[in-house]
Amino acid sequence: ITAHFQPKVLAGKRVLITAGPTFEPIDPVRGITNVSSGKMGYAVARAAWEAGASVYLVSGPTALPTPHGVSRVNVQTAREMLAAVQAQTEGSDVFISVAAVSDWRVENASDRKLKKSAGGVPALQFTENPDILATVAAAGKAAGRPYCVGFAAETDHIEQYAREKRARKGVPLLVANNARSAMGADANTLWLFDDAGVTTLPELPKLSAARRLISEIARRL
Ligand code: CTP
Ligand code: CA
Numbered sequence: 174i175t176a177h178f179q180p181k182v183l184a185g186k187r188v189l190i191t192a193g194p195t196f197e198p199i200d201p202v203r204g205i206t207n208v209s210s211g212k213m214g215y216a217v218a219r220a221a222w223e224a225g226a227s228v229y230l231v232s233g234p235t236a237l238p239t240p241h242g243v244s245r246v247n248v249q250t251a252r253e254m255l256a257a258v259q260a261q262t263e264g265s266d267v268f269i270s271v272a273a274v275s276d277w278r279v280e281n282a283s284d285r286k287l288k289k290s291a292g293g294v295p296a297l298q299f300t301e302n303p304d305i306l307a308t309v310a311a312a313g314k315a316a317g318r319p320y321c322v323g324f325a326a327e328t329d330h331i332e333q334y335a336r337e338k339r340a341r342k343g344v345p346l347l348v349a350n351n352a353r354s355a356m357g358a359d360a361n362t363l364w365l366f367d368d369a370g371v372t373t374l375p376e377l378p379k380l381s382a383a384r385r386l387i388s389e390i391a392r393r394l
Contacts, residue, residue, distance in 0.1 A: 179384065181225030182391035188226040189265040189319065190218045191258060191272035191305065193233035195251045199297065200283040207273035210357045211235030213324070213350075214271030216383035218243045221269075224387050229265070231257045233272055251275055251302035262309050267390060268319040270306040273326070278302050310343045320345060320394055326352035335366045346393060348386065365389055 192214020194207040211232065218230045219240035230245040231254055239245045248254045251274045262268065277299040287295055310321040321344040327334045331349050339347035349364040361382045365372040374385050 179220075179223040180388070182388055183221055183267075184225035186226045186266040186394070187264055188218075188221040188228050188267045188269065189231070189258065189261050190214055190221065190228065190269045191231045191233075191254060191274075192218065193235040193237075194273045195233045195254055195275045195302075196249045197251065197275045197278040197302075198249075198282050199279050199295075200285065200287045202286050205275060205277075205279065206234075207275055208356055209233070209235075209273035211237050212357070212359070212379050213355070213361060213383070214269075215240055216379040217269055217271055217386060219380065220383035220387045221267075223384070224391065226267075229261050231261075231272075251278065251305065255303050255305045255308065258305055258309060262313065262319060265319040266394070267322065268306075268309050268313075269322040269324075269390070270309075271324045272305070274305060275302055304342070306344065307342045314343065320390070322390060323347045325349045326355060328352045331364065332371065335364060339366050346390065367393065 193211035194209040196204050196206045198204045215237050218228050222228045222242040228243045230243050232245055232247055246257050248257050280298040280300040306323050313319055323342050323344045325335050325338050325347060327349060335347050335349035345367055347366045350361055355361045359378055360376055361379050362376045363374045363382050374382060
């Protein structure tokens with residue numbers, strides 16, 4: 174199937190998407206990051222464009238090409254991702270937060286390369302990063318837009334954690350997937366949690382799963 178045959182269920186809509194990991198420096202040559210290929214988020218961006226949306230992708234470091242028609246800005250850290258997202262939220266109808274955002278950053282990062290020494294190993298001090306999705310959802314609550322969609326990769330207790338996460342983030346739709354089978358893979362099984370309950374999609378290649386997700390989102394707008 175090519176883009177040409179996708180129903181234009183998001184025609185005239187502006188969709189903001191985050192994808193990939195974030196990278197938090199320890200020093201100029203080292204950092205901490207999350208396991209994320211970016212494949213699912215990029216597939217969602219492509220599917221949204223196929224559905225007729227104008228798509229803005231805020232991406233952490235990935236090895237993926239920009240999907241056709243999609244505007245992309247690259248970021249490294251969670252705070253950079255938040256700033257890039259906030260610059261776009263006001264004009265957005267939908268925000269789909271697929272990025273694997275680092276929950277913590279190194280508070281005492283060094284601007285010079287750390288050297289090995291006989292004195293021992295560096296002591297890293299961590300501090301919590303802002304929650305991009307929860308921030309956008311809270312800011313848009315009164316206006317009722319953008320419609321916010323969260324993603325959760327879990328290794329266990331998927332249903333329980335997904336329901337709790339949906340409530341905690343204050344989003345109408347929370348998409349869960351299995352971290353063990355989805356990471357880096359080309360196929361994915363998605364569970365969609367909304368106020369009506371759960372919709373389980375079949376295991377599909379990520380682009381097909383993304384297209385199904387986009388049509389599920391469009392039905393809920
Ligand atoms: N998210 C975000 N900003 C963060 C952390 C997470 O925007 N600092 C978004 C992710 O993009 C995803 C959703 O929140 O859409 C859920 O991410 P997840 O890591 O599963 O949730 P957390 O609240 O960080 O909980 P956990 O302790 O399971 O990591
Ligand atoms: Ca997290």
